[in-house]
Amino acid sequence: MSFKMHLLTSRTVAVILPVLLLLGMLYSYIWRHYRDGIFGQEVRPADGSSRVDFTIVNHWFHLVASDYLEYQQPSIVQGSRTDVVTVTPWLAPIVWEGTYNPELLDSIYRPQNISIAATVFAVGKYTKFLRDFLETAEQHFFVGFKVHVYVFTDRPKEVHQVKMASGRQLFKRAAVDSASSPLQLTVVPVPGSNRWQEISARRMELIQTLIEEKLQNHMDYIFCLDVDSKFHGRWGTESLGALVAVIHPGYYRDDRSKFPYERRPESTAYVAPRKGDFYYCGGAFGGLLQEVHRLANTCRTNFEADAKKGIEAAWQEESHLNRYMLINKPTKVLSPEYLWQDFKPRNPEVRIIRFSGVIKNYADIRPNV
Numbered sequence: 001m002s003f004k005m006h007l008l009t010s011r012t013v014a015v016i017l018p019v020l021l022l023l024g025m026l027y028s029y030i031w032r033h034y035r036d037g038i039f040g041q042e043v044r045p046a047d048g049s050s051r052v053d054f055t056i057v058n059h060w061f062h063l064v065a066s067d068y069l070e071y072q073q074p075s076i077v078q079g080s081r082t083d084v085v086t087v088t089p090w091l092a093p094i095v096w097e098g099t100y101n102p103e104l105l106d107s108i109y110r111p112q113n114i115s116i117a118a119t120v121f122a123v124g125k126y127t128k129f130l131r132d133f134l135e136t137a138e139q140h141f142f143v144g145f146k147v148h149v150y151v152f153t154d155r156p157k158e159v160h161q162v163k164m165a166s167g168r169q170l171f172k173r174a175a176v177d178s179a180s181s182p183l184q185l186t187v188v189p190v191p192g193s194n195r196w197q198e199i200s201a202r203r204m205e206l207i208q209t210l211i212e213e214k215l216q217n218h219m220d221y222i223f224c225l226d227v228d229s230k231f232h233g234r235w236g237t238e239s240l241g242a243l244v245a246v247i248h249p250g251y252y253r254d255d256r257s258k259f260p261y262e263r264r265p266e267s268t269a270y271v272a273p274r275k276g277d278f279y280y281c282g283g284a285f286g287g288l289l290q291e292v293h294r295l296a297n298t299c300r301t302n303f304e305a306d307a308k309k310g311i312e313a314a315w316q317e318e319s320h321l322n323r324y325m326l327i328n329k330p331t332k333v334l335s336p337e338y339l340w341q342d343f344k345p346r347n348p349e350v351r352i353i354r355f356s357g358v359i360k361n362y363a364d365i366r367p368n369v
């Protein structure tokens, strides 16, 4: 190569290299802004590791109402419910009938095309509750929205019988609302157990795995529900929030000293005597995928740490959930309308029962007593 040629090549390299570098920096800057705008900021785990956990989609928190919808003027001086408390001390709404406008809420969430996963466990004889659970979910649970129910069971054949008996592969909601989409159903096979406590407690681990392996990037929200229950009224967009807890119907008028928290300090679920907000149900909770994943992961880890010490919390995963929610406050709290118990007479402040546990004979259905 001649000296001139050599000079030309080194000059070209000297010019092209910085230009390429600049272009690279510009590209990464633009991409980062574009990605954050669309997907939100990356959420890094609390332990400071570099593993990317989940992404938060900002537009979910941006509430866009239709310009054409007319509805009753909300009052700023007169609450629609004065007989109950409708906000927590950390300013999360407590949802009671009469505190929200369902049409307004649906009109905000429908254009977002959100999807909701629901998990339900039917292990052993609990499969007998599935038909009523699914059929009533079809009528009342997020009608008009994309809902996918995941049934965890050791008896998949019995779930298929429920599906066949309903006369269709998918549960259709046409009878309720012609605009609504069908309820999708997936059966997840799980092993059985000789102990009901283990079945109940193992749910957190399976929910965590489901989110990681199947739901991430496909669904927006998740609700985890007890199968021995039926829907009787609307459960819809008013229940959406980042972390959603349901107040247990059995203790909501009691002093917190009576809450059945885990009281042994050796347990990771321990709650001290003068602590506690509300006692929440293990039978219904939910929220955004990443929030429920964090909850399930923590409860499962704490449950395992206890097991190593030979401790099982007083109410299994419900105790761990209550401990978790005491520290990680729910952003939306659902009143006991969202999980009542059929054997309990309805109190006057409960104007509607939306979801309720059926009366069951524990000795008949549990593998152990």
Ligand code: UD2
Residues within 6 Å of the ligand: 120, 121, 122, 123, 124, 125, 126, 196, 197, 199, 200, 201, 225, 226, 227, 228, 281, 282, 283, 284, 315, 316, 317, 318, 339, 357, 365, 366, 367
């Ligand atoms: C309460 C809670 C429940 C759980 C439990 C403590 C409510 C309304 N219920 O209900 O969520 O926290 O206390 O462990 O808050 N299951 C089976 N097969 C079994 C046993 C249980 O599939 O053999 C599943 C099933 O989905 C059932 C759930 O576990 O709905 C909870 O079990 P449960 O209903 O027997 O517990 P229960 O009524 O004491």
